[in-house]
Amino acid sequence: MKEVVRTAVLGLGRLGYWHAENLAQKVKGAELVTVIDPMEGRAEQVARELGVKNWSQDINTAFHDDTIDAVVIVTPTSTHAELIKEAAKNGKQIFVEKPLTKELADADEVIQVLREQNVNCQVGFMRRFDPAYSEAKKRIAAGDIGKPLYFKGVSRDGNVPHEEFIKYSGGIFLDVAIHDYDIARFLMNQDVTSVHSSGSILLESNRFMEKYNDVDQGLTYLTFDGGATGDVETMRVAPYAYDIRGEVVGTEGSIRIGSMRNTDVNILTAKGSTHDLIQDFPSRFQDAYLLEMIAFIESVQKGETPICTAVDGKAALEIATAATQSFLSGEKVEVKSLSQKSLI
Ligand SMILES: NC(=O)c1ccc[n+]([C@@H]2O[C@H](COP(=O)([O-])OP(=O)(O)OC[C@H]3O[C@@H](n4cnc5c(N)ncnc54)[C@H](O)[C@@H]3O)[C@@H](O)[C@H]2O)c1
Incomplete structure (x- = not known):
């Protein structure tokens, strides 16, 4: 050690x-x-x-x-x-x-x-280290919702990165939706076999993305090797919050992840009830960034394989690459080499 x-x-x-x-x-x-x-x-x-x-x-x-x-x-x-x-x-x-x-x-x-x-x-x-996603993983693995049948991922972030970043980012499916593709494999414990995706530019201020064949809104329909299906909604438009949510529907129930709330405080006035909403990724995932780094350092100390390996990285990349091809061609695309596992 x-x-x-x-x-x-x-x-x-x-x-x-x-x-x-x-x-x-x-x-x-x-x-x-x-x-x-x-x-x-x-x-x-x-x-x-x-x-x-x-x-x-x-x-x-x-x-x-x-x-x-x-x-x-x-x-x-x-x-x-x-x-x-x-x-x-x-x-x-x-x-x-x-x-x-x-x-x-x-x-x-x-x-x-x-x-x-x-x-x-x-x-x-x-996201694998985020307390909510990680609890969901444990509950699904324990059978709390039965057999997972459907994955739903939502990632909406209105903080559009600078144009130089977009230019080299590889596009919305590779840069943003990839988080949902990885967490979908992780939660469902199944590999993705095909994708069908589409997308558009919703905001005029994001029109510059056209130059890079990119969009500010994408949708990916997924099929899994265990028979499940799912969808991933991805947007660089969110005028209200940094909105990251997930859901897995199983044969005996459903598990929902993510509430967008920073603090558990409700303000009640005659106009109604309000609470705050998380506005950016460092706030939403600050625990996850720390926990993944703690896990990395521990894996190096112990000489162990880390939780999210390069094989997992390649698997998510394959899905994202297929989703980009599908968006560009309008066709469903098979995900070819089911990625020699390592989901957990
Ligand atoms: N996990 C997440 O939630 C998450 C969030 C944001 C970014 N990212 C990833 O992190 C990476 C960096 O993203 P970012 O948003 O911090 O980008 P950024 O543009 O803010 O920062 C990149 C930094 O790298 C430096 N740099 C530029 N060219 C370089 C080169 N050739 N070699 C070494 N350094 C160079 C730049 O000077 C800059 O300081 C990307 O791969 C991105 O996908 C992940």
Whole structure:
């Protein structure tokens, strides 16, 4: 058992900062040795804020530092494949943000390198660690709703990322709906066999997405290898909240996940009853981001396979790639290689 896992965070944008903060301040057994980002001044700024001793603009610094055990990759999706391979070849244990890679072909190569180098890689599907989703998983596995028959996922986020991000994001099915594809496999404990998807641009302010063959609203109909079906509604439109919900309907009941509430307070006036609504992903998933990082560090300490592996990352990517093809062609698309399991 390794006492302290020496880590580096690569990429300090929207999410990288949160992972760095957790590793620097909240994850027992982790030491954040360095933070790295190619944007001038960013790494130094984050290092000073979080009290981290080292920083760099050169991503390769972490790979060639023998004292670093693990890297946390939170860079743009298009960079994941190369960075994972480089990290693995240098013997670093890896946490990578979703999606595993942008292209499916790269996912196979990445998995092969990870196997050759005997390195583990956890993929950042944090919903698996969210207390509500994780409780739902336990209840479904315990048979509380009978045999799962139907999955419903809703992800609506009105905080549209900047255009440069959309340009390289791989589109709404790969960037956003992929969370629901992963949690659908995880909760149903079944692989997805086919998808049929569609989408549109609902808001004029999102019209720029057309340039990238992207939309602000997508719908995916899923079929599973155990006979179940499901749907995933994905929107970059939500003028009221960061709205993430899930439901699994079984032969003996249904389990619903997500209430959108920040605090359990109702304000009652003559006009009616109101309560707050969560507005962004760091608030909704702050526990999940911390819990997934705690699990990652523990898996490195114990030398164990993490809960959400690169094989799971590839499975979700296959579904997202098929959903994108289906959206572009208007046809139902089979999900070809049922992904050598590892659902839990
Ligand atoms: N799990 C989640 O809920 C979740 C949420 C948001 C983002 N993400 C994922 O995290 C990753 C980063 O997303 P983000 O929203 O933080 O992006 P971002 O654009 O806010 O930040 C990316 C950072 O990486 C740096 N960078 C740019 N090019 C780089 C390169 N070639 N090599 C290394 N670093 C580079 C940038 O300077 C920037 O600071 C993406 O893969 C995204 O899909 C996951």
